[in-house]
Amino acid sequence: MGSFRAGRASAIIAAPVACLIIAGTLPAFAQSRRDVMVLDAGWRFSAEDVAEASAPDFADATWTQVSVPHTWNRVGYYKHDLGGTNTAATVDKRQGIGWYRLHFATPAGARGKRHWLEFDAASRVAKVWLNGVYLGEHRGGFSRFRFDATAAMKASGENVLVVRVDNAQPKAGGSTADVLPLSGDFFVHGGLYRPVRLVTTAPLHIDLADAGGPGVRATTVKADKDQAQVDLVVRVQNDTAKASKASVRVRLIDRDGAEAASATVPATLAPGKVGEVAARLTVAGPHLWHGTADPYLYDLVTQVVAADGTVSDEVRQPYGLRTMAFDPDRGFILNGQPYRLRGAGYHQDRDGKGWAISREDVAEDIATLREMGANTIRLTHYQHGQDVHDLADRAGMVVWDEIPLVSVWTLGGSKVPDPALVANAKSQLTELVRQNQNHAASAIWSIANEVDFGNSIPSFMFGGADGREVDPMPLLNELQKTAKALDPSRPTALATCCEARAFGNDIEIPTTAAAADLGGANRYFGWYFGKPGDLGPHLDGLRAKRPQQPLAVTEYGAGGALTMHTDNVLGGPADSRGAAQPEEYESHIHETALAQLDARPWLYATWLWNSFDFATTVRTEGDAQDINTKGLIAYDHKTRKDAFWFYKANWNPEPMVHITSKRYVDRAYPVTDVKVYSNTASTELLLNGRSVGVKSDCPQKACVWSGVRLDEGSNALVARGVHAGGTVEDSARWMLAPETARRFVIDAGTLLAAKSEGRVLGSDNWFEGGQAGSLDKPANFGKPAVPTAIAGTTDRAALATYRSGTFSYRVPVADGRYKVTLWFATAPTQKPGTFEVKSGNKTLLRKFQPAIPASGAVAEARTFTVKAKGSLALDFISGTTDARVSMIEIERLR
Structure with a gap:
């Protein structure tokens, strides 16, 4: 994401007309594929802002040795030993400058090639030098960007790559004042927190300056059981001194390696220019990508073939054939059939690593969400990396993509956004679309989150003028036009917080939902406001107001502290901004919400908040510091709270039972209710070996045995579920002290x-x-x-x-x-x-x-x-x- 400033511009030439070739045999072209060197080891890092650090001969031997991905930030910890390893002593919340230096050798055979430095993300502003030559600046902390390093690269020997990053909190007149997000309930980590690579290509190659995208733009315009049609635009860069006659060949390869369709398009490419080449693939009897039930992927192979038959460049991407639609009455439509989307919001940080997570970490998170039964992810509140998109494609998880326009868009009391910030928002949106539009999983481009606080904006937000004076609609309208121009095949959306809420008479809330194609409601009834049962009627009111706009619930939930427990979720108010956030109350909010959401099949999606606890420095709540505790899984991304098992019982048909409140070991009362989440045909509860009773067909898969009298001392509970294939069990042990008995x-x-x-x-x-x-x-x-x-x-x-x-x-x-x-x-x-x-x-x-x-x-x-x-x-x-x-x-x- 972000504006892209480099020393090289590209021109666009008219594209030739595509010539369709039906699936056939690939000629035996000679191969000259691009080379990719991952630059992960050997980096040096300094948190000091040293002006001379960009010089090739700068002495960096005393700097800290790091590997990339890397961030210096560690934020958020629990006040106990469950769910994470961060402590007050290991936390580093510093935001500001960081320098990285790397010595690497020019790859063999580099002469006559083009060299690009590729950064999957650098937060939030990056300046890059190679061998003392300034390559450019990228403003935005979440997207892939590249710089042409050909002129600065040594023909042989050692090169020195230097990157200066700046993740300073935006303030008026500051270094990041025009870089989104300006604020938000999450921590913006610093560093080179995603991979860095050197990409080497032939002079005739697929464009690497396409807003960080692959240079190939594919759109499935039709897909059913009989036929699919994919329209493509391929950007080809000719870095030679002469016009080049070439062709672009596009193939769709199935899992068995057979060619399902291909097209070859001739092109004449002007020297030093980028040409756009259009092509079309027609697939007979396609195998469709159908969500988690059948996430079938082809390989989309795009080649630039020189006049002598040499393949000068190739880009290969997994590609799913599918159609998606959104209907205000039928909800989400996948391949012509209603397909209810149910999932969770997702932040990319985790305990002990911050944002510097690995592909294996992301794969674990996807597997956890699939275990719960989720089939969609809301990627909040910024552009996420290619790993999560690739893995979502493979898992069949439909994705909501979002830019970091969150709550605030002006600084220093200004009533209108700075033109540079508007440009940055449009640039980040451009990068989001260009980098992700070929993913089958990507379904929605979100242009904003909660920009409708008006003058009710929470105290932890900062920046603009009074909310009655800062109108979000001009910026939203600009982003809507930008998104539709970039990719008219997908709908836009935004998430609102505040419309139709019962505020005081002095509160003014702008109505922003109409700025995008789809509606999304972040609503926390029973947590920040109202009662849990208010959610359904509120959604009915929003639907009645805009009956033609498809509506989703984009956030709902409550905090859940691992070490805090209650005997009655109605005993008193939850403390949404403080300590009283027992695990059982989080489950209560989700139980009452799911019942209301399930009763409204016209919702195209529901995303609970949140999948995992995450870092945010605006919170001291529950049993944690600088952590938003609304995750169903703790900050370690492993420790599951009770609410996780509630959704698994309702969303995943695999037989399971789970005794709730296991962590409430030392009981306060000798008599208690026992709740078990179970999706089996019948469930029996045993206490110290004796049966407490059998239950079946429990509402929302939540079986409750009321008034269970505990034994003094140790109480061993076993829940045994019977299903067609056998039995499943879960156990817990509670203690009742003699004086408590x-x-x-x-x-x-x-x-x-x-x-x-x-x-x-x-x-x-x-x-x-x-x-x-x-x-x-x-x-x-x-x-x-x-x-x-x-x-x-x-x-x-x-x-x-x-x-x-x-x-x-x-x-x-x-x-x-x-x-x-x-x-x-x-x-x-x-x-x-x-x-x-x-x-x-x-x-x-x-x-x-x-x-x-x-x-x-x-x-x-x-x-x-x-x-x-x-x-x-x-x-x-x-x-x-x-x-x-x-x-x-x-x-x-x-």
Whole structure:
């Protein structure tokens, strides 16, 4: 991605008319194929900005030895030993200058050849020198780019390649002010984080200056069981001093090595120019690429044949024949048939490596998503590398491609984007299309993500003028025109955040969805706003507003911390910007969302957020630092959260069972619900060898055994699923401490129970009615929560939360007599008044008003003896003010 500044320009000449040749035998041409040298080892790196470092004789022996791909950044870590190896000590969040130097030998037989340096990515601005000769600059951190190094290359001996990269955070007047992204909820790593190569060709070759693309542009214009038609444009560069008579030969080769179609087109190429040659392939009885069910790929082989019959250059690419369409009522259509797309968003970083990942890493990620049952990936929020596209082609994963126009597009209070930034956005879009348009998997060009915040933009974003004054539509319209000119065969899209949200009266939200062909909604009901059940009706409203525009859900989800657990996902509010992000709540959001999405088959796709936890310096949340915890898999890309198994049970037909909350080992209550994700015909749950019961046909493949009474000490759970081919099992082990087996301590009004000295507290549970509240000021995007000091207790964190209103508890204790202690915490802001508390027919508190301090906050307790039969009842009844309680202790009397 990015504008491309080099010392060599290319001209375009008129293309000759194609001459179609039906599949036949390839002549025995002599071969003179391009040579590729991977430049991975022997690099030297310095984080110091040394002005003389571009000189060939600069002394770099003291620089750090590195291999490429390389990034110096390590960002994000967990506050535990699960899911990643980064620590506070190993983190490096520096953004700025980095220098790379490499000494390499000129390849043998280089005389008379052309030499290109190819960079798969350099973040985010790169300047390149070879042997002291400045080759050019590339502005954009995500795309492949090349420089013609022929004139600077030595005929023999050692060459010195120098690259200066700059990933500085954009600011007005800064070195990266015109390079997208200007902001975003992800960290932009620096370095040469994708491979670097030296490409050597004959003087007559397929164009290497085609915006980083292959120089071959192929479009399947028709494909069915009888026939497929592929139209091609091949760009040929003649770097000789004379006009060249040549031909372009294009072949489609099947998996067995047989030629399915070919075309040869004669061309006369002017000296020092690029000519575009058009061709057409017609394939009889084609084998179509049909997603994950049958991702069949041909080889598309493009050759430049000189007048003497020598093949002077060749480009070979896998190529899938398919048609794609998007319909507002039928959804996504693949090869004429509805094909529901269900998948996840994807960021390219991982623990311990940052962005410097390998092809094997990407292959592992694709395999993980396929294991889950996904058939599509949303590549967010920037152009991803060729590895993920190649592997998506092979796996049949339909891809949403996107440029990094994210939330902000002006700096320094400007009301309009800088012309250089507009040019950069168009350049990055051009590179995205040119480099990926031959991939069968690539289906959508996304021109923006969440540029519709208006004046509700989150505090961690920065830059432009008031959101009411910065209109995104002119830029979006420019990008829409650019995309359609580059590739009219694919639709454009963008993802919105905010349209039709219930903001305050002072919030103005621009409607941007109409700027692109397809709609995409990023909506976090039950997380950042609203209730989980609001998602479906909201989508219905968007569809009603634009019934002719196909709609997808491009993001939905919640955070999930590996070490945080809740006993009841409705016990209190999740802390979307702070700590309370239990793993079970993430699963709850996905369970409720999937039910609503499945009920709307007109959605062309749904992409959950996110596949893997990823780095972002705007967050301190859950049990992590600088990590967005919404991944279904941890930052190590291996540790699967419960929500992963929920989707696998629903999307992957392979028989499976999974006991949820396995990491919640030390249990807070002696009675609990047990949830098992299972797609088998029937599932039995066993506790310490005895059956708890058998369930079948569980809604959404989620089987729940309610009110399971645990044994004191160790509890071995086994879920056994029976299917046509046999059985599958999963197991877990929970512990119930002796003191916990005898008592319940309920931290009222909270999703995540507080820690207490000498005892285990459980989150709010067994209640009906009321609302959760807190005396503390909540966290907000990297800013921690502000606790309120509470006098009269050693359990401040527990008493800070409360349940209020009129509500009741039915706690599943054994029959007997119990000591019940009710704790109340109040602050000066509490409304004076009285309420009652009952247990069955017994009134525990009549016209009770907790003490309201003049300043600070204070706690007080009331203790009672209560009889229970079947369950212990507590009823809180509002009077002149809302009833409330902060903590409930229940201990059996012997």
